[in-house]
Amino acid sequence: MPVILIFSTWLVGAPTDAITAELKKETVQAFEQYIRTAEARMEEQLRANRNFLWVEESGERRQQVRQGQIVTQRWTPDEVRVPSGLIHDWIGVAYIPDARLEQTLARVQDYDRHKDSYRPEVIDSKLLSRNGNDFRVHLRLLKKKVLTVVLNTEHEVHYVPLDRTRWRSRSYSTRIAEVRDAGKPGEQELPVGQGHGFLWRLYSYWKFEEKDGGVYVECRAISLTRNVPTGLGWLIEPIIRNLPRESLANTLRATRDAVRK
Numbered sequence: 001m002p003v004i005l006i007f008s009t010w011l012v013g014a015p016t017d018a019i020t021a022e023l024k025k026e027t028v029q030a031f032e033q034y035i036r037t038a039e040a041r042m043e044e045q046l047r048a049n050r051n052f053l054w055v056e057e058s059g060e061r062r063q064q065v066r067q068g069q070i071v072t073q074r075w076t077p078d079e080v081r082v083p084s085g086l087i088h089d090w091i092g093v094a095y096i097p098d099a100r101l102e103q104t105l106a107r108v109q110d111y112d113r114h115k116d117s118y119r120p121e122v123i124d125s126k127l128l129s130r131n132g133n134d135f136r137v138h139l140r141l142l143k144k145k146v147l148t149v150v151l152n153t154e155h156e157v158h159y160v161p162l163d164r165t166r167w168r169s170r171s172y173s174t175r176i177a178e179v180r181d182a183g184k185p186g187e188q189e190l191p192v193g194q195g196h197g198f199l200w201r202l203y204s205y206w207k208f209e210e211k212d213g214g215v216y217v218e219c220r221a222i223s224l225t226r227n228v229p230t231g232l233g234w235l236i237e238p239i240i241r242n243l244p245r246e247s248l249a250n251t252l253r254a255t256r257d258a259v260r261k
Contacts, residue, residue, distance in 0.1 A: 019147075019196055019229065019236060020194070020195060020196060020197070021084075021195070021196065021197030021226040021229070022193060022194055022197075023085075023192075023193030023194075023197065023200050024083065024084045024085075026082075026083040026084070027082055027083055027084045027085040027200070027224070028200075028201070028224075030082035030083055030085070030087075031082065031085070031087060031200075031201055031224045034080065034082070034087050034222070035203055035222065038089070038222060042205065042220075052162075052166060052207065052209060053093065053207060053209055053216055053218050054091055054093065054218055054220075055071070055093045055216060055218060061093075065093055065094065065095045065216070066095055066212070068095075070092060070093075070094050070249045070252050070253050070256075071092060071093050071094075072090055072091070072092035072245055072248055072249050072252075073090070073091055073092070074089065074090055074245070075089040075090060075091050075220060075222075076089045079240075079241070081227070082224075084226070084227055085197075085200070085224055085225060085226060085227055086224070086225050086226070086227050086228075086240060087222065087223070087224055088221075088222070088223045088224075088225065088240075088244040089220070089221075089222045090220070090221050090244050090245055090248050091218070091219065091220040091221075092218070092219055092221075092248045092249060092252050093216060093217065093218040093219075093252070094216075094217050094218075094252040094253065094255065094256045095212075095214055095215070095216050095217075095256075096214050096215045096216075096217060096255075096256050096259050096260060097213060097214040098213065098214055098260075099210075099214050099215040099259050099260070100210060100215065101165060101166075101167065101208060101209075101210035101215055103215075103259060104208055104210075104215045104217065104255075104259050105159070105167060105208065107255075107258050107259045108255060108258075108259075109135065109159075111125055111126065111127040111135065111137045111139075112125060112126060112127050113125070114137075114139065117254060117255075117257075117258035118251070118254045118258075120142060121141060121142055121143060121247070121250060121251075121254075122139055122140070122141060122142075123140040123141065123142050123150070124138075124139070124140040125137070125138065125139050125140075126138045128154070133158060133159040133160065133161075134156070134157070134158050134159075135156070135157040135158075135159075136154065136155070136156055136157075137154065137155045137156075137157060138152070138153070138154050139153050139154075139155065140152055140153070140179075140182075141153055141199075142182075143198075143243060143247065145238070145239050145242065145243060145246075146238065146239060147196065147198075147239060149178065149195075149196055149198050149199075150178070150179040150182035150183075151176055151177065151178055151179065151199060152175075152176075152177045152179055152189055153173055153175065153176045153177075153202075154173070154174050154175040155171050155172065155173050155174060155202075156171070156172050156174055157169060157170070157171040158170055158171075165209055165210040165211060166207070166208065166209045166210075167207075167208045168205070168206060168207050168208070169205075169206045169208075170203070170204070170205050170206070171202075171203065171204045171205075171206075172203050173201055173202040173203065175192060176192065176199055176200060176201070176202070177189050177190060177191070177192050177195075178190045178194070178195030178196065180195075196226070197225060197226030198225055198226070198239060198240065198243065199223060199224075199225060200223075200224045200225060200226070201223060201224035202221065202222075202223045202224075203221075203222045203223075204219055204220065204221045204222070205219065205220045205221075205222075206218065206219045207219075215259070217252060217255055217256065219248060219251070219252060221244065221247075221248050223244050225240050225244075226240070227240075228240060
């Protein structure tokens with residue numbers, strides 16, 4: 001599956017040191033507990049033979065997707081507050097007409113080319129290793145929204161075939177490090193868990209199904225960020241709250257465009 005596009009280090013309107021954050025142990029523990037619960041419910045739904053795709057639960061939603069829209073929705077009513085952090089849980093879907101499942105999977109698994117398919121959000125990409133349906137991937141990510149943030153990230157991605165027309169996958173970020181002065185001679189990678197805190201964890205769950213003359217690509221993305229600091233909400237809040245949805249939509253759109261080329 002393509003890894004969700006999210007986020008280097010220039011600041012507009014506030015001192016850089018004023019908005020830095022540090023990832024805490026209790027924040028990670030809360031995220032891991034949320035993931036355990038979410039994954040258990042996903043497996044329960046799959047075993048119960050309910051709708052494979054979220055898009056199938058709404059006729060209006062399915063019509064929008066078939067008309068070419070990228071449909072996204074928050075999975076939870078709002079961000080989930082945890083100690084010193086926020087969990088963002090979004091789901092989205094795209095439909096690729098005239099596509100085949102094999103073609104779609106080949107494209108999204110071509111991680112060396114993600115820097116081309118998902119530009120400008122992906123600055124660099126590299127397949128680190130592959131063992132069957134298991135992939136290790138490096139991505140350097142860029143996102144601009146008031147602030148510009150560059151991250152060096154690594155992900156483990158596992159694909160599972162369900163039958164002739166359906167596959168699923170999950171991706172876990174295993175390392176996310178912010179880069180200061182990215183692209184300059186003195187660029188510096190900050191220690192993991194230090195920096196602006198706009199992305200600390202990213203787990204995503206993908207479903208691919210060939211039907212209706214094309215392929216549905218669906219993703220549920222669960223990410224962990226810092227919380228909104230007192231006094232700097234005007235600067236931080238729009239970034240934290242809007243980037244997860246925008247990144248998910250951009251990733252699905254880029255995936256559809258890459259497959260159709």
